[in-house]
Amino acid sequence: MGSVEFEKRGRVAVVTLDEPTKLNAISMGIREGVIESLARIQADDEIRVGILTGRGDKAFCAGADISTFPATPEQARSFIADVLPVLEAPERCRKPLIAAVNGMAFGGGFELAIACDFILASERARFGVPEIQLGLLPGFALLRLHDIVGRPKAKELSMLGEPIDAAEAVRLGIALRTVEHDKLLDEAMAFADKLAGKPHMAVQMAKSFYNRGLGGDDMRYAVDAFPFLFQTDDVKEGVAAFRAKRKPEFK
Template sequence: MNSPVETASLDYSVGDLLVRSEAHVGIVTMNRPEKLNAMGRDFWRDLREVLARLEGDAGTRVIMITGAGDKAFSAGGDIASFAELKALEDKRRFQMDAMRTFAAVEDTTLPVIAAVNGWALGGGCELTLACDFVVASDKAVFGMPESALGLVPGFGVLRAPSVVGRQMTKLMVMAGERLSAREALEAGLVQRVVPHERLMDDALELAHKVAANSPYAHAVGKRLINRGVDRAEFDYSVEALTVLQSTEDTAEGVRAFLEKRRPQFRSRSS
C-alpha cells in the first residue's frame, strides 16, 4: 500500500517530488498527500529536472512515477494556484510549461511506468497518458473533468484519442466520465490492474523486468513506436487553452470549485 515516503530513504528531492533508486529503477513520488498530490505551478519544471537527472544517471534504466498517500496518484492541477494566474502571458506560459513536461515524459529515452494508487484526474490522468505503461491499483479512478472549469485537458485531448479512442475521449472530456481501473484496462489506458496492497510490488516487478533488457533497444523502440507523435499540435493546444482560460466560463468554473458549488455557465447566446 502506498504511503508518504520517508525522507531518510530518499536519494534526493526536487520540490514536492521525492526520488529514490532501487536496482536500476528511479522511483519518483509526488508527495502532497494532504492535497491529493495536486500539481502546483512549480511541478512541471521540477518533474522535467528529475527526468533529466535520472536520464543522465547511467545506473537508471527505468523510471516509475507514483503518488504518496493512499487516495490519489494525482487529483490534477492545484486550482487555487491556477486561479492566481491573471495576465494572458502568464496563462500561456503555464500551458507551455505543462506541455513541455508531458513531452519530456514521452521523449525521455528511459521507459516510464505510472503506478496509479488512486485518483488520477485532470493532469494526473494526462500524466498517465504520457507514460509508457500504466499499472493501476484496483481502487484507481481515471478522469479528465476540466470541462467543469470551462476548460479542456490540453494534452489529454491530443493523446487520449490514440489510446482510448475518439468517442471515449469525448465522453471523458465532455461528460466528465470517470473510468474505474477495470474500465480503464478495457479501454487501453491501463496495461495491468493489481490488488491495491500489491501495487508497488507488482509495478516494481514489471520495472525490474524491463530494466533487465537492453537500454539501447528501449531507446530505439520507444522512439520508433512514438514516431507518429506530432509536436506541432502542442502549439495549437497551448493557444486554444490560453484563450479558454481567459473566458468568463473558466473564471466561473474556478470560482465555483473554490467555493465548493456547482458552476453556472452562460448559454452560448449570452
C-alpha cells in the same frame, strides 16, 4: 528535488510525487521535481527504467493546483507553456517509464500518467479529464487521448468530464492492468525489473519507434489555443464554483 522524492533501487528509479495534503496536485514544486527526476533518470547509465507514483492512498495526482490557477488569457498562455513540457516529459525520456497509479489521476495527473509508457493501476485508481467542469478542455490529453481510446470515447470523456475506474481504464487500453492496492509498488518494481533485464538499446529504440511523431506542431497549437477559453464567463463561473465547492451554473 522540488516536491518529489527520488529513490534509486538498483537499475530502477522510483519517483514519488510528494504533496499528499494537496492530493499531489501539479504545483511548482511537483513540476520542478518531475523535470529534474526524469533528467536524472536519463543521465544515469545505471538506471534502465523509471516508476512514477504518488504519495498517500488517495491520489496519484489530482491535476492542476486550482489555488494558483491563471485568471487571464495571458496568464493562461504562460501557465500552459510551463505545464505542457512537464506533462510530455515522460514521452521525451529515452528510457521506459511506468506510472503506478495509486489513486485519483485527474486532469494533469491523468495526462502525466498517459505520457508514461505503461500504467499499472491500483484497484482504487480513478481516471478522468474533468476540465469541462471548469469551462475548459484538457490540453495534453486532447492531443493524445483519441489515439488511445478512439475519437468517440475521447470526446465523451472530455465533454462529460466523468471519471472512470481502474477496470474501465484497462478495458479502454489506458492502463495495462489493475493490481491490489497494497501490492502496487511491488508489482511495478517486478515489471520494471523485467524491463531492466532486456537489452537496453533495443528497449529504448522500441520506445522511440512507437513514440515517433509525438510533439511538434500539436504542442504549439495547444499553447496558443488553450488561453482563449479563459476569455469566457463559463471559466470564471467554473473556477469560482470549484473553489466554493458548489455546482457551476454555466450560461
